[in-house]
Amino acid sequence: MMAELQSSKPCDDKLAFDTKEAAEGAATYAKFKHGTKLGVYKCGHCSLWHLTSV
Numbered sequence: 668m669m670a671e672l673q674s675s676k677p678c679d680d681k682l683a684f685d686t687k688e689a690a691e692g693a694a695t696y697a698k699f700k701h702g703t704k705l706g707v708y709k710c711g712h713c714s715l716w717h718l719t720s721v
Contacts, residue, residue: 676712676713677712678710678712678713678715678717681710681717681718682717682718683710683713683715683716683717684707684715684716684717685715685716686716687707687709687716689716690707690716690717690718691707693705693718694706694707694718697718703720704720704721705718705719705720705721706718706719706720706721707719
């Protein structure tokens with residue numbers, strides 16, 4: 668029996684959003700709720716959108 672290899676990406680443990688608008692909404696919520704300023708970027712590994720500190 669062969670073990671399946673799992674492909675892991677550097678972004679596997681990050682929140683991911685399907686659209687830029689969804690990521691921007693989460694960033695806006697974080698600023699309103701916690702005072703945390705976040706930016707968004709499209710990931711080159713998974714092609715989804717992630718948050719980043721600004």
